[in-house]
Amino acid sequence: MTKYFSVASMQDVLLAQESRTIFEKVNLEVASGEFVYLIGKTGSGKSTILKALYADLPVEDGKIIVAGYRVNHLEHAEIPFLRRKIGIVFQDFQLFTDRSVFENLAFVMRATGWIDKVAIQHRIDKILKQVGIDDLMYKMPHQLSGGEQQRVAIARALLNDPLIVLADEPTGNLDPTIANDILNVFVEINKAGTAVLMATHHHNFLKKHPARVFYCENGQVKDIDRNLVIQKMTD
Numbered sequence: 001m002t003k004y005f006s007v008a009s010m011q012d013v014l015l016a017q018e019s020r021t022i023f024e025k026v027n028l029e030v031a032s033g034e035f036v037y038l039i040g041k042t043g044s045g046k047s048t049i050l051k052a053l054y055a056d057l058p059v060e061d062g063k064i065i066v067a068g069y070r071v072n073h074l075e076h077a078e079i080p081f082l083r084r085k086i087g088i089v090f091q092d093f094q095l096f097t098d099r100s101v102f103e104n105l106a107f108v109m110r111a112t113g114w115i116d117k118v119a120i121q122h123r124i125d126k127i128l129k130q131v132g133i134d135d136l137m138y139k140m141p142h143q144l145s146g147g148e149q150q151r152v153a154i155a156r157a158l159l160n161d162p163l164i165v166l167a168d169e170p171t172g173n174l175d176p177t178i179a180n181d182i183l184n185v186f187v188e189i190n191k192a193g194t195a196v197l198m199a200t201h202h203h204n205f206l207k208k209h210p211a212r213v214f215y216c217e218n219g220q221v222k223d224i225d226r227n228l229v230i231q232k233m234t235d
């Protein structure tokens, strides 16, 4: 029997942006291997939640634990260790434009302690196959479509075999067909065992791939029934 454990949690967390309170008491939990959507209107705080989880936002009060790390009590020097246990994917890909796909990935690997060139090559081969772009290994980012660039960014997030991938609007820059393809990449990653927490405005994803939903509204994060969102879409 599979044993589940918590890979990300917030307990009574107070989050502020430039001294303005955005959330007063967030409570949430993502279990190992889960897929959870994070939705809510523009400005409702989705990115704020994700930033707090990957230690990019000072936390005013409460307790955040991600991949076993007590995030809001981490020393600055410990943050890279947390980040090795999580993958982060952004809307705007954030690739090095002056390096090939291979070099984008190899750079991150060397920076996170990989030394053996053969191991690096094997890992990159495997991850690029997993996200369906192994034929693009030596292309430069400008030679790739938006969807392909996002697949590179997803590959980068997976290099160190994270427990959870935090994705902030990963399909926001892509047209609907490509957005669906990228959703499927996340679904496959999740089926392989990695938890996914995805902030998205693409509510049709909930129909295509039903999963738990955290809904940000009025300074709260609610664990809501996905059917409510689907119902709203069809109203």
Ligand SMILES: Nc1ncnc2c1ncn2[C@@H]1O[C@H](COP(=O)(O)OP(=O)(O)OP(=O)(O)O)[C@@H](O)[C@H]1O
Pocket: 017, 018, 022, 040, 041, 042, 043, 044, 045, 046, 047, 048, 049, 169
């Ligand atoms: N760096 C910042 N400095 C000051 N205020 C900020 C900053 N980043 C976000 N905010 C504010 O915090 C609130 C929550 O923003 P956040 O980006 O988390 O929302 P969001 O739900 O991710 O929005 P979107 O869907 O547009 O990406 C907003 O009112 C926003 O203006």
